Amino acid sequence: MADAVVSVQGRRLKLTNLDKVLYPEVGFTKAEVIDYYTRIAPVLLPHLAGRPMTLRRYPNGVEGKSFFEKNAPSHAPEWVRTVRVGTPGSSRGAEYADFVVVEDLATVVWLANLAALELHVPQWRVGARGGRGVPDxxxxxxxxxxxxxxxxxxxxxxxxxxxxxxxxxxxxxxxxxxxxxxxxxxxxxxxxxxxxxxxxxxxxxxxxxxxxxxxxxxxxxxxxxxxxxxxxxxxPAKTTVAPYSLRARSRPSVSxxxxxxxxxxxxxxxxxxxxxxxxxxxxxxxxxxxxxxxxxxxxx
The missing domain is CATH 3.30.70.3300 (Alpha-Beta Plaits)
Structure with missing residues (x-):
């Protein structure tokens, strides 16, 4: 089964390349990555709520090239929460980035489908209107x-x-x-x-x-x-890997x-x-x- 259309809490998602192996040493597939994040979401979500997320994506698995992504992808569903946060001192010279803020299971599944294996968050949260809070x-x-x-x-x-x-x-x-x-x-x-x-x-x-x-x-x-x-x-400009995030090691290890x-x-x-x-x-x-x-x- 390479692709599937699923409903997650009323959100329609197309999952692609489910049989792609992302951890070749142990044959751990994209479908298994999505399954892990789906099952771990109840304890993962409280640690992500309100925190602008930096993704580390591995579209061709842990042995392929990866990239960090701060800005929400342009094809993000309209229901995915984003927040614009200033990024002074950015290595790319950007004044701000539109970060994803993960607050529901559907967003977790959507990110897993992007092969966002690693989820990195700061030690502070944004408020309801997107303002940057002090570290908690x-x-x-x-x-x-x-x-x-x-x-x-x-x-x-x-x-x-x-x-x-x-x-x-x-x-x-x-x-x-x-x-x-x-x-x-x-x-x-x-x-x-x-x-x-x-x-x-x-x-x-x-x-x-x-x-x-x-x-x-x-x-x-x-x-x-x-x-x-x-x-x-x-x-405040730095992030650390979130609790329960997968890591891009030879095996699907977890923080x-x-x-x-x-x-x-x-x-x-x-x-x-x-x-x-x-x-x-x-x-x-x-x-x-x-x-x-x-x-x-x-x-x-």
Whole structure:
């Protein structure tokens, strides 16, 4: 079955090339990508609502060329919500982009049909009229420099957690779906720069305390065998991969929320690699593990 016309919550969608293999190593097809996103939507949607989305599309699968897309495609259905957001400093010189904002299952299915495997969102939301809000999340993106791996990221994540808890925050954690981990906490701030300032301070502190394990500067020469705490992801112009998004790896891995117990007990990389089918099963058993809780004010 190459094509099909379906109705999703009253929206008519034509799905195309359903038998195209997007993950060749395991034969995972476009139909399976759509099925994954359809089934995971109940826990995915709350993390996308109100957030302008940057897509990473792989029309010929993960081994083919990909491209990032900020502007909604010109052929987007009229019922897909878009919001115009200024993009100062854009590498293409654009003053703004018309982003997709995903708030219903039909939009999720439409994006999956575009082979938008990866969904990336900022740490802020737009209002009902499209105005840019201040960040409501702070994120610490832990990136291992080989030969370090997610195992070393776990040790650093626990250190980040200790600092955040001491500062009155309630951190949650997920895999990046690639090589690292990402620690988040819900926050209440008055200015867009505050989360970046706070995250940078935490990163510098932990790098000073454990220079043999942690770095806070981006220079690759300093990162061999260490974990970079990438605080710069809190820049309002940047995005991180959304919880439950697929990643374009050799297998259909997912940016999967995990428990702190799983982080503490991680001993080998495979302990924290979760594929699409496994994530669906986890959600069926335990629900959404990625609930940042009530926003807290940052210290200082």
């Amino acid at each position: 999340l702070v994120v610490f993106d832990l990136d291992p420099g080989p030969p370090a791996s997610v195992v070393e990221c776990c040790r650093v994540a626990c250190r980040v957690r200790e600092v955040l808890v001491a500062d009155g925050l309630s951190p949650v954690v997920k895999t990046s779906g690639s090589k690292g981990l990402q620690v988040y906490a819900a926050v209440s701030v008055s200015s867009p720069e505050r989360t970046s300032e706070y995250a940078k301070g935490v990163a510098r502190r932990l790098a000073a305390e454990s220079p043999e394990e942690v770095v806070w500067r981006m220079a690759k020469a300093q990162r061999t065998g260490k974990v970079l705490i990438d605080w710069s992801q809190n820049n 999967a929320p995990v428990t702190w117990e799983e982080v503490e007990s991680c001993r080998v990389v495979e302990d924290l690699v979760f594929l699409a089918d496994e994530v669906r099963e986890r959600v069926a058993e335990v629900g959404d593990l990625f609930v940042p809780g009530r926003p807290s004010s940052l210290p200082g």
